[in-house]
Amino acid sequence: MTAPALQALFDQGTPTPEQIQTFVESNGPFPIYADGQATFVFVGAADSVRWQHYIFGLPTSQEFNRLEGTDLWHLTVQLRKMSRIEYKLLIDYGDNAVLIRDPLNPLRARDPYGANSVCATAGYERPEWTWPSETTRAGRMETHKIYSEALGEDRYIQVYKPARFRESCRYPLLVVHDGTDYQRFSAFKIVLDNLIHRLEIPPMIVAFTDPGDRLREYAADPRHAKHIVEEVIPELEAHYNLEERALSRCIMGASFGGVASLSTAWRYPKAFGKLLLQSGSFAFTDIGTHHRGPAFDPVVEFMNEFRKSPGRPAEKIYMSCGIYESLIYENRSMVPLLQECGISVRFEEARDGHNWENWRDRLRGGLSWLFPGPLWMIYE
Amino acid sequence: MSRATSVTLLGPQRHKPFIKDVLEEYGIEGQLAVITGGWEEREAEVDDLDQHLGRPTLNLRLHERFQDVMGREQRFQQALLDRNDRLRIAQTLYRRRLHQALESVRSLYGLTLPRMELLMAERSDALRAVSDLDHHYLTQIRGIHQAFLDLWDPTLNPSIAGARAELKEELQSCGGVLIAGGNVSVLLDQLYLLKLRPLLGTLPIVAWSAGAMVLTDRIVLFHDSPPQGRGDPEIYDDGLRLAPRLVALPHAKHRLKLQDERRVGILAGRFAPATCVALDEGNGVHWDGYEWTPIGGARTLVADGQVVEMVNR
Numbered sequence: 001m002t003a004p005a006l007q008a009l010f011d012q013g014t015p016t017p018e019q020i021q022t023f024v025e026s027n028g029p030f031p032i033y034a035d036g037q038a039t040f041v042f043v044g045a046a047d048s049v050r051w052q053h054y055i056f057g058l059p060t061s062q063e064f065n066r067l068e069g070t071d072l073w074h075l076t077v078q079l080r081k082m083s084r085i086e087y088k089l090l091i092d093y094g095d096n097a098v099l100i101r102d103p104l105n106p107l108r109a110r111d112p113y114g115a116n117s118v119c120a121t122a123g124y125e126r127p128e129w130t131w132p133s134e135t136t137r138a139g140r141m142e143t144h145k146i147y148s149e150a151l152g153e154d155r156y157i158q159v160y161k162p163a164r165f166r167e168s169c170r171y172p173l174l175v176v177h178d179g180t181d182y183q184r185f186s187a188f189k190i191v192l193d194n195l196i197h198r199l200e201i202p203p204m205i206v207a208f209t210d211p212g213d214r215l216r217e218y219a220a221d222p223r224h225a226k227h228i229v230e231e232v233i234p235e236l237e238a239h240y241n242l243e244e245r246a247l248s249r250c251i252m253g254a255s256f257g258g259v260a261s262l263s264t265a266w267r268y269p270k271a272f273g274k275l276l277l278q279s280g281s282f283a284f285t286d287i288g289t290h291h292r293g294p295a296f297d298p299v300v301e302f303m304n305e306f307r308k309s310p311g312r313p314a315e316k317i318y319m320s321c322g323i324y325e326s327l328i329y330e331n332r333s334m335v336p337l338l339q340e341c342g343i344s345v346r347f348e349e350a351r352d353g354h355n356w357e358n359w360r361d362r363l364r365g366g367l368s369w370l371f372p373g374p375l376w377m378i379y380e
Numbered sequence: 381m382s383r384a385t386s387v388t389l390l391g392p393q394r395h396k397p398f399i400k401d402v403l404e405e406y407g408i409e410g411q412l413a414v415i416t417g418g419w420e421e422r423e424a425e426v427d428d429l430d431q432h433l434g435r436p437t438l439n440l441r442l443h444e445r446f447q448d449v450m451g452r453e454q455r456f457q458q459a460l461l462d463r464n465d466r467l468r469i470a471q472t473l474y475r476r477r478l479h480q481a482l483e484s485v486r487s488l489y490g491l492t493l494p495r496m497e498l499l500m501a502e503r504s505d506a507l508r509a510v511s512d513l514d515h516h517y518l519t520q521i522r523g524i525h526q527a528f529l530d531l532w533d534p535t536l537n538p539s540i541a542g543a544r545a546e547l548k549e550e551l552q553s554c555g556g557v558l559i560a561g562g563n564v565s566v567l568l569d570q571l572y573l574l575k576l577r578p579l580l581g582t583l584p585i586v587a588w589s590a591g592a593m594v595l596t597d598r599i600v601l602f603h604d605s606p607p608q609g610r611g612d613p614e615i616y617d618d619g620l621r622l623a624p625r626l627v628a629l630p631h632a633k634h635r636l637k638l639q640d641e642r643r644v645g646i647l648a649g650r651f652a653p654a655t656c657v658a659l660d661e662g663n664g665v666h667w668d669g670y671e672w673t674p675i676g677g678a679r680t681l682v683a684d685g686q687v688v689e690m691v692n693r
Contacts, residue, residue, distance in 0.1 A: 365607065375606055378562060378563050379561050379562070379564055380392060380561045
């Protein structure tokens with residue numbers, strides 16, 4: 001069904017460029033979301049326009065319709081409420097095609113590859129605890145450089161110290177994979193400042209680590225696990241007063257970072273009592289071969305091994321995954337496996353995809369479940 | 381039993397403190413003792429407070445003193461841990477029953493029927509069941525506290541008695557007492573176990589946030605939107621009963637859904653006849669020994685679900 005505003009334009013006959021311009025100005029920004037449908041609009045000369053999205057389960061590319069005799073292109077798709085979808089437009093000019101962000105939609109989500117347009121349907125709102133707040137006490141960052149014997153090169157660790165940090169206090173520890181990306185694209189430092197300030201999580205030390213060759217190191221590479229546990233942790237222990245018990249230590253990551261977290265905890269089962277795994281790339285094969293490309297070969301090998309002998313990599317595991325991701329099946333299938341090992345598991349699904357804003361929006365649920373703050377008892 | 385002297389309860393004081401104005405308004409003069417034990421290890425960090433007041437305060441260092449007693453009295457510490465274990469179990473059982481009881485109340489508040497008088501009768505009976513449960517829980521934990529006190533009378537223990545003697549002397553030179561917020565559980569333990577109430581005598585008290593909560597008859601923990609858990613308001617313990625007939629709800633604007641008439645109505649109805657007072661930034665209430673007077677437009681929660689400006693009561 002065509003959006004009413006668009007239908008009204010069509011009913012006037014073939015619109016002039018001026019009428020199209022007026023329509024766009026008075027009805028934008030796009031897409032328009034109503035009655036469970038999102039209507040996308042593009043205005044410009046082209047041979048074809050396609051909606052390129054990242055929703056697993058739908059055709060990856062859907063073609064816009066052109067209003068005959070005009071440069072107005074439109075597409076209406078059914079989308080569920082409370083959804084957040086990242087997309088681009090593929091504009092085909094005949095001799096070349098370009099992938100662009102939707103010029104009629106100001107909403108953007110940045111990631112390491114640039115930015116996408118965002119379609120947020122009714123009910124979705126960026127959580128207020130992800131925005132900077134003037135009244136929040138801010139933590140501080142400091143950088144450590146260490147030489148990694150395991151990886152054969154220098155590595156930098158950015159360490160978050162909570163506001164009102166005290167040398168004499170012991171703190172829980174959170175180790176984050178893809179630390180710089182989490183800060184840039186998931187507002188992780190702002191989230192930490194806010195959640196700690198609001199007493200939803202306790203003050204903690206957070207080590208943001210970054211990979212060198214990400215697809216190799218994070219694909220369950222034992223050298224990476226050794227680097228984290230035998231090099232990063234001792235460096236942190238030497239500089240900060242950390243709680244010693246495993247239940248006060250957590251390692252986390254998204255996508256391949258989720259695999260790296262699980263692999264590290266599995267290889268060093270006493271090191272971390274808690275895991276926070278977001279959209280983990282937990283590809284495995286029950287039979288036959290996988291079709292995810294060579295980067296996944298070591299991941300699948302590890303996951304097959306893990307699924308045979310999961311052991312007890314942690315006591316509490318928070319997992320999240322978007323329902324529009326291809327990894328939803330693998331993530332769902334991990335839950336009973338981990339629970340059967342006696343691990344306390346919380347799994348959260350979101351109407352979102354494999355992206356940094358999905359991971360940002362799930363941080364409060366994950367961190368406050370793994371590290372409950374003193375909210376109930378403190379009235380300052 | 382309340383005292384016929386001045387008790388003032390205020391909302392949070394971090395961003396826009398007005399304690400100094402309150403002291404002037406109620407003529408509280410002389411040296412001020414300050415209790416910041418709810419701040420725990422930050423107890424000594426009173427510079428901002430002193431700066432606001434324009435004069436140094438006398439910090440009673442309850443946290444430090446309490447820790448000192450714990451360090452010296454291993455058996456006392458062990459008995460306290462045992463007491464806390466029992467309290468935790470009682471709290472777990474209470475929470476389990478409370479959730480069911482509140483669900484029942486909430487379902488009735490969500491209904492509308494042509495014969496509302498029948499529904500109203502069911503609502504008040506369900507609410508009474510929650511109040512009964514609150515009373516039952518208080519009875520249980522009073523028993524646990526009493527068992528502990530039978531073993532460890534604070535007035536008989538030499539370490540505690542020593543700390544109390546020092547506190548008594550320090551308080552004799554003071555014209556008033558300030559009690560800051562922080563961890564309500566920690567603060568309450570310090571006040572109870574150092575048996576501070578008799579030492580306060582008739583000194584005027586100004587308290588804010590958790591400090592206000594501990595002075596009331598019953599301490600109620602609350603947060604309508606916690607990131608985890610159900611957010612059911614719950615009784616924590618008896619307070620010091622220096623601020624009668626009132627439930628103190630500091631940071632209400634942030635912690636409670638004050639627009640939600642159902643939640644407000646249930647909260648107010650459950651603790652009636654005590655008055656639920658929203659203590660937010662810039663407001664408070666004053667007790668002169670006879671009645672409560674609002675300060676700065678303090679609001680109360682009413683059983684019909686409204687939040688209204690408080691009047692003297």
